[in-house]
Amino acid sequence: MHDSPLKDRTVVVTGAARGVGAAQARELARRGARLALIGHEPVALASVAASLPTPALVVEADVTDGGALERAAAVVRSRLGPPSVVVANAGIAQGGPFASADMASWRRVIDVNVTGSALTARAFLPDLVETAGYYLQIASLASIAAAPLMSAYCTSKAGVEAFAHALRAEVAHKGVAVGIAYLSWTDTDMIRDADRHAVLRELRARMPPPLRSVLPPELVAARLATAVERRRTAVYVPAPLRLVQVSRAVVPSLVMRRSRRALPRLEAADRLRPTGLLGAGGRADDAAAQPRYPPNGR
Template identity: 70%
Template sequence: MRSRSPLADHTVVVTGAARGVGAALAHEIARRGARMALLGHEKASLKAVAESLPGPALAIEVDITDPIALAAAARTVRTGLGRPSAVVANAGIAEGAPFLSTDPAAWRRVIDVNLTGSAHTARAFLPDLFDTAGYFLQIASLASIGAVPLMSSYCASKAGAEAFAHALRAEVAHRGVAVGIAYLNWTDTDMIRDADQFAVLRELRARMPRPARQVYPVETVAARLVRGLEHRRTAVYVPAWLRLTQPVRAALPPVVLRVSRRALPQLEAVRACEYTGPLGAGGQADHAASTRER
């Protein structure tokens, strides 16, 4: 028999839980006996995920770039499920194109969601994690380690989220709170499936080394993340070989530069570098919600 999970009978918060990695994480964590708080856009989808879980769950529609709304969400979680013992800052969006072709507001929105939204999430729930000696898991990316062209906002936001998590870890360790960073490669979500519809991003992935271009099932990714969550890991790599990029990360920019000098002129010649706009249903939902709020 499987031993009892450390997450059993504890409250866990996941942002960006309406679909993709967030929804898969919610299922994996709930199966281990945790009470789930699902945060994000798309209220109907959040509710559907919550209702499909085997245990207690709350679906809370909230924009993670709004600190006042997040503080209210934290109060709702505290009242409805108890103080969280773990928080996963998973919500994220992306767009693709040469930097000068991107919409400035959309470019800034990626930073706001992926970096500032993660910081707002930590700010809202850290008081609870202090009380529970809890764990904060920041979902990062291979893009945190090695930036690539045509995704400048996403790479900048994920590198920033990694740096934020490192700084936060040093600040809160003496309070008994652990902070982890999860480095993910390409995962089979609607964001990545949408990206593959655009020649510029499809070619970007195709020109990566064979292991780096592989797309991993979301259930596989979620299962590995939950094991990291259970053991309060400082770093979680999905797939495991991504840890090998850490010692050589300083060597990655020159490699990317050489490949880009050959590949980008070819893509530009066939006008394949079109602006993608927000990728995936999650990105489009965020765009719709943020546009309404302006």
Template identity: 70%
Template sequence: MRSRSSPLAGRTVAVTGAARGLGAALSHEISRRGARVALLGHEKAALETVAESLPGPALAVEVDVTDLVALVAAAHTVRARLGRPSAVVANAGISEGGPFLASDPAAWRRVIDVNLTGSAHTARAFLPDLFDTAGYFLQIASLASIGAVPLMSSYCASKAGAEAFAHALRTEVAHRGVAVGIAYLNWTDTDMIRDADQYAALRELRAHMPPPVRRVHDVETVAARLVRGLERRRTAVYAPAWLRLTQPVRAALPPVVLRVSRRRLPRMEAAQPIEYTGPLGAGGLADQVASRRNA
């Protein structure tokens, strides 16, 4: 059932990383509210499958967010086929896990390229449209933007960078009528998180977090909350809502994480070697294939 009372009704919204997981769930929620949805990302067939399942007009555009020339061309295609976007969701993201020194330097850098540079490229490609529509740019961040944890150095660095980028961008474009929001997410039930749980160290990492933090949240519920924030052009959106409580105490988080890590990591290493995971989830593998093909 579509919602015709939504501010998104009749508008165009672009979502990156839309082939699966949160991006697909966001696309469904946005379409249900009467918007035209442009789905961007790897895997044209998967994007088209999601597009065909939406209740409203949709367009699947295969593009790598780290390729600015291709992304600018994709923005032109969206503009020509669906109209200028009134909102853009920079959702595309990948991850890897394991000890920093065990990581593949190229794979580590790729996480930064996709999660941070890809978000900046997305803004660069679509800002002319958002200036024209007085639109809204939503950066998907993470609890990792607020509090870094061991064994996820590339992901934490990329999400902290994406948060800082969004804060800076907001100050530059506010006078042009464009709003910039940041979505802070906890563990969400996507294939990336399910794959991470297959590795003992990452599974233990989450298991020893406080109960509210270690809970994995349903992707449809998270998407619905984010789209409500999108409708209201929120500066910050938290899923779940309690994550907002971490902001006032974020300076205290690194010493707490350090203390816990000093106690837990030696025990984990004594039990078995901590593995390097490589790209996590089907999205990570799809990005690996695409980046190798485009190299």
């Protein structure tokens, strides 16, 4: 796509080792961008980089480590030039009742998804100011409609939505645009792992169509790449998510009514159990990390 405004622009994607992040990297590279892939899985990132049509830079960094991100930003700047686009995509999830959640994992979801996004923006903000660039925050349907049994994930995605709104207001006068991507279910390791748990599978199945449909990551990545090209304030995938945004004031009461009917049955069947961190990304994060919090948050 030689007419893309992304051609020869430096674009940073965090959490690009798999799933939506990897699909975004491939689509953005196809549109001519110079890619920098950041995460703490160098082997998986190198595999994604090798699949791209043009060479890409792989930089190992945990998004919750501000110092590591500052060093990563310096490497990207020196090797590829200051980024014009930063996509804060890194994220993890867990499921299950809050009362029995492992609070170390619960806090890790908040740390990766919220603090990691903020530290990513902080590390690359000087570059985005220099290039009058664009920051895309990957959010979720969970930013709009909090669901039972996903308290950490919903809290984190509501948090990144608020962060992106605040950041946009702060940097607009400097020429930096900030967008939010609201994504529904996508065919990733995380969602496939969630579907192994009956209660999360039923949670998705009870959503109205087309919101319960699982979308291919390539389709999602194409929509996101177009949003980046157009510096969109918001992008909804699938498009009907916009209707949930418009009606978000009534969503909590609707969710509560459904939960009051469904949860007692699931509880009686002993199906409300913690899932742990979901998917290969969650397992990789768990394996790579040193203990961060005392058990149960104490």
